Amino acid sequence: MLRRLALTAVVSLAVLSAAAPGAAAASGPLPLPSPLPLPLPQGEDDARTRLTVTVSKAGDPSAEGAFELECAPVGGDHPAAEPACDRLAELADEGTDPFAPVPRGAMCTQQFGGPATARITGTWQGRHIDAVFSRADGCEISRWNNLRPVLPGVR
Template sequence: MRVRIVLAVLAVAGLAACTPGPGSSPSPSGSASTSPSPSGPGGTGSATAKPTPSVPQPTPGRGDAELSIIVKPSATAAALSYTLVCKGGVPAPESHHPTAAAACAALQKNPGLLTRTPRPADQVCDQRYGGPQTATVTGTVDGVNIDSTYKLTDGCEIAAWAAAADVLGSSGAGS
């Protein structure tokens, strides 16, 4: 009987510890908040905050681009050369690209798509080989100079290629 009472007391104490009560977590305004409420100007915050995404979402751009794209299927194959010119996210007549509309739309949605930063030395990448393809992209997107290279030598490079596939005009591995 005593064991049941002790277990009941522990269970109630555990629930009480998990349930916010008055005064348990003050809001930014200094008063206690016991129910979720949306934050807004002068709001009291929210008891259930949504996690902030670790990757910032791209800000749409103007969709203006002038790019030269060279894709080399293998070391011995002839290179494929594309020209992509976008105005307001729409391909211009001088574009010579297999997926020009998709490429211009992708660049307008995410103008930083082709901006590659050096990979941190401690970044772990899958050790898988995606193929001998390489690609080089030079030019401008919304006035920002682009000079990026792509290859399929490991998981990180394969992911970068896949993200830029609409612009590269090729899916990379297996294409």
């Protein structure tokens, strides 16, 4: 929301700057522009976490399927909703993005952590999320484990 407000302010300033010399020459001085609105604090919906976690081939039938996770307040049918929300809050406080893919060119150990896969979609910290997880190599295993208990332990 702040980015959108800043972009609107920059574009408005650029338009006014470009139009001002011609307008002043033709019709005299321009009136002062209205002050920009102050950014509003983030609303609850902007900061709320609402995720769908879909897990398959985890080796535990109770950990497989699609689960809804909501934070602030904690809700949904995720089997570990409160610890999962606590972990997501911890990661947000650290300033890390747990949903970022493994960077290109990363050197990963060639170990196989099993066939488990997961997809997380929804909103986290006011940002759209659509991330895929696997346990195909050391980097992906680390990424999965970093999001436990949002993602289940696997056998």
